[in-house]
Amino acid sequence: MNHAAITAVGAFLPEDRLTNHDLEKMVDTSDEWIRSRTGIRERRILWDKDKATAYMATEAAKEVLERRGIGPEEIDAILVATVTPDMLFPSTACLVQTALGAPNAWGFDILAACSGFLYALTTGVQFIESGRHKKVLVIGGDKMSSILNFKDRNTCVLFGDGAAAVLLEPNTEGNGILDTVHRIDGSNWPALQMPGGGSLHPPSHETIEQEMHYIQQEGRTVFKVAVKAMADVSAEIMARNGLTGDDIRYLVPHQANLRIIDATARRMGITSDKVMINIDRYGNTTAGTIPLCLYDWQDDLRKGDNLVLAAFGGGFTWGASYVKWAYDGANVATEQEAVASEYGRNGV
Numbered sequence: 001m002n003h004a005a006i007t008a009v010g011a012f013l014p015e016d017r018l019t020n021h022d023l024e025k026m027v028d029t030s031d032e033w034i035r036s037r038t039g040i041r042e043r044r045i046l047w048d049k050d051k052a053t054a055y056m057a058t059e060a061a062k063e064v065l066e067r068r069g070i071g072p073e074e075i076d077a078i079l080v081a082t083v084t085p086d087m088l089f090p091s092t093a094c095l096v097q098t099a100l101g102a103p104n105a106w107g108f109d110i111l112a113a114c115s116g117f118l119y120a121l122t123t124g125v126q127f128i129e130s131g132r133h134k135k136v137l138v139i140g141g142d143k144m145s146s147i148l149n150f151k152d153r154n155t156c157v158l159f160g161d162g163a164a165a166v167l168l169e170p171n172t173e174g175n176g177i178l179d180t181v182h183r184i185d186g187s188n189w190p191a192l193q194m195p196g197g198g199s200l201h202p203p204s205h206e207t208i209e210q211e212m213h214y215i216q217q218e219g220r221t222v223f224k225v226a227v228k229a230m231a232d233v234s235a236e237i238m239a240r241n242g243l244t245g246d247d248i249r250y251l252v253p254h255q256a257n258l259r260i261i262d263a264t265a266r267r268m269g270i271t272s273d274k275v276m277i278n279i280d281r282y283g284n285t286t287a288g289t290i291p292l293c294l295y296d297w298q299d300d301l302r303k304g305d306n307l308v309l310a311a312f313g314g315g316f317t318w319g320a321s322y323v324k325w326a327y328d329g330a331n332v333a334t335e336q337e338a339v340a341s342e343y344g345r346n347g348v
């Protein structure tokens with residue numbers, strides 16, 4: 001059986017930065033509180049009212065095609081993980097398909113909050129492993145600012161906007177997404193939700209007055225469950241694949257809170273230099289966090305590197321994936337050159 005491997009990564013981040021100091025002027029908060037509780041310094045915001053998740057997802061997908069050197073007609077399927085689709089329907093995948101001009105693709109959206117990218121990745125893997133498809137675009141992105149109440153300090157400091165995309169293709173070398181552990185548990189659903197706008201509470205004057213179209217979170221409940229759940233699945237996927245901390249090149253965690261990430265890394269027995277962290281720059285971009293990490297670190301990754309991707313989100317949803325990276329990043333050549341010139345300098 002062929003495995004499904006990531007063969008290119010692309011991303012889009014809005015240019016506008018919203019710093020903790022900016023937020024100090026909007027709500028009763030402080031840079032110190034936000035940094036010490038979450039690790040966030042700033043986040044990106046797509047203020048443009050005419051652009052939303054589909055725009056960011058399309059830009060990320062375009063970069064994937066460019067990096068891989070293929071045309072949009074080669075794409076078989078487009079899967080978009082998001083909780084902030086441009087509208088309930090058509091799906092974001094349809095909007096991305098037409099913006100890209102991908103005539104041979106089908107696709108759909110996947111809603112699993114902060115675990116959305118992992119779930120979409122696992123879904124894309126099935127199409128490749130079954131032999132049904134050769135090229136599947138998996139995109140994770142959210143315009144979280146569209147559902148943030150910038151008067152609620154409990155939530156507005158935590159999130160940011162952004163999207164990233166990966167291409168999945170068959171791999172015959174034993175690399176790719178090798179295993180997954182995914183779970184859902186709806187019993188705690190009220191702890192993290194956006195109550196308005198669905199079929200239970202369709203938009204009305206009442207839902208607007210009661211601020212039901214914003215994200216609502218009981219932070220402490222979510223934190224307590226997330227810290228255990230993300231560590232548990234990460235340990236589980238390592239155990240069932242016979243991996244120890246020494247075998248892991250990187251933990252690629254969902255970026256919700258630095259303390260949740262640290263707890264997961266400790267449980268896995270890995271040091272902080274093996275953890276991808278960009279929450280300080282982007283905040284929590286929900287479905288965007290994990291592919292944005294892969295994007296930022298892709299030049300440093302080597303073929304055969306062991307990665308554990310782990311997420312926890314509203315629902316609750318959570319999971320982990322074991323990935324053997326399939327290609328050498330751009331920094332490989334640079335490093336070899338550095339070694340060569342080092343030898344040259346030392347006269348060896």
Ligand code: ACO
Nearest residue numbers: 029033037113114153154157219220222223256257313314
């Ligand atoms: N600035 C200052 N004070 C604040 C702020 C703020 N921005 N936000 C809340 N507070 C106050 C609260 O009002 C509360 O005050 P009170 O004690 O007087 O009621 C107090 O700070 C809360 O403090 P803690 O309980 O110590 O805060 P905690 O350490 O739990 O941190 C946080 C809060 C950051 C939200 C944390 O609980 C968290 O990260 N939770 C998990 C988030 C997460 O993982 N979400 C899942 C993914 S999101 C998704 O799926 C879409």
